[in-house]
Amino acid sequence: MTVMSRADPPAYYAPLLAPAGAGGTALDAQTLAVLARVERFTVHQRVTSAEVATCGCCEQPNSYAIIDAASATPIMVAEERSGDIERCCCAPNHSLMLDVFAIGPYGTRTAQVMTIERAGCSRKPGLCCPACGPCCADRATVHAGRVEGWAGEVGTQRALLVVQQSAVCDACLHPTVSVMERAGGRFERYASVSGPCCFGGCSELCFDVPFVAHDGRAAIAKLHPRSLSAALRELVSDSDAYEVALRDPSWTAQQRAGLLSAALLLDYMFFERNGDAIKCEDGARKCNCCNVYLCGCVLPCKCDCSCQRGGSGGGGERRAGGRR
Template sequence: MAAVHNTQPQYGTTNNSPSNQGTWMDMPPSVPGCPAGLEYLTQLDQVLVHQQVELFEAMTDFETKNRYVIKNSLGQQCYFAKEESSLFQRLCCGSERGFEVKVTDNNGQEVIRMRRRFKCCAGCCWCANSDTCAFFLEVESPTGTFIGGVRQSQSCWYPMYEVMDASQKSVFNIEGPCCPISGPCCTCDFDFVVSTTDDSATPVGKITKQYSGFVKEAFTNATNFSVTFPMDLDVKMKAVLLGASLLIDFMYFEENQDNDS
């Protein structure tokens, strides 16, 4: 079991860290072949992704940059993620905007970078057989080193994704529910099942959008996800599945407040 400590990270609370500090997961020892900073994931078979509530966005409906606290199953923080995107695209393109997400560890060091480039014709699952019409999330660790990606797949109705490794070989498929639209009165969780790419399509993990409570669902776009995967899964693929949860969040849950109203 991971140890608990309450020490504040050295970089304080003024830039990349959340304003409300909790308990922190101790940095595991370095692992041969593991990108620096991903050692946390070697000890985990589940991560919790909690989007922070942006009060200005909730009060004004003005789209701000997303921020996420990433924790283990004990609630200990191991990462913090912050979106970087242009104001113009946030205002004019909404959830379809291009973005980068910088993931930092508890020492404020960037360990993962995720990128989705803007595509004016992307998003529709019916047309996702074309790269021009399919969203693709790139995952790098360290920055500049591509370790995998998540590509939207063509489907008639169900959300579907293809998870790729560093050589862009398909490793997993992700299939979501037929109607992934949440709201204050829809108290269920939404499961996106991660399965192998062979004919058996064996489930190996799950990305779950969790119900956040009436107030949070009704008045904010902030979401909670859990991501489960095998403990012995390649740590780079764990990072890619973490990226998949953010891609799903942007594509299906970023504008729920607008849809509800």
């Protein structure tokens, strides 16, 4: 009699025992089968010891676990591929590729099923400016299988999906991204996801940040920490958690892949800021209550949270008076 030490994997893992296809103009059947069976995803950013030890100053490539929330089973993992110099100097606005791998039975990683390309500030100098045109708007391009080359130079000739930051005229006070899929020789929008005007900073330790599709058929939420240890981990690193909820079962598997890609792009756009809650500036501790989105720019609302008695200038005057 054979005794298994662990529970059998869900039925939809069966196709992943064979390697997935690499490249092409469509996701392979194995990946489509997995995505079609999941209605709610959670995305957990993994913690790196180097970032924790340096309080986020030593920027490391990100890694995300994509989980079927209903069964708490990992189904994919996304791993960042980026240049060390640009990542350390320009993060979170750096160029990168996210390699998405399928996860098979018992957590074993199988073939790469998608590549998410994001051109950073080295390719788009106006990335931190208001999104007035293509050179200023953030974007993620989703390809099937593994794609080689520099981020921003691959192009969209064989791309499946595009997640594009909306222009200022369409989203002045609310961060918005459009999710588009290939339809013939062009990309057509099938979802537009918008978030609140105020988010981030200390507020994200207490409240979820919802990004909701305009038609209400789906939602992406940046989840607030559920425990003290998770809150401390988020303060000293960029470790975040997201939920992608599909409220309409008619979403195709490829459209679900686009929403997952949108969640990953939103993380880089708005939640990868080191010291976003508390930061030392000019010798004082600054508390960022929240960030305000205005015409594509993210403006922090900061206050002085240091507990020093009197300023340094005042102390100098009192000492001088005492000597007199």
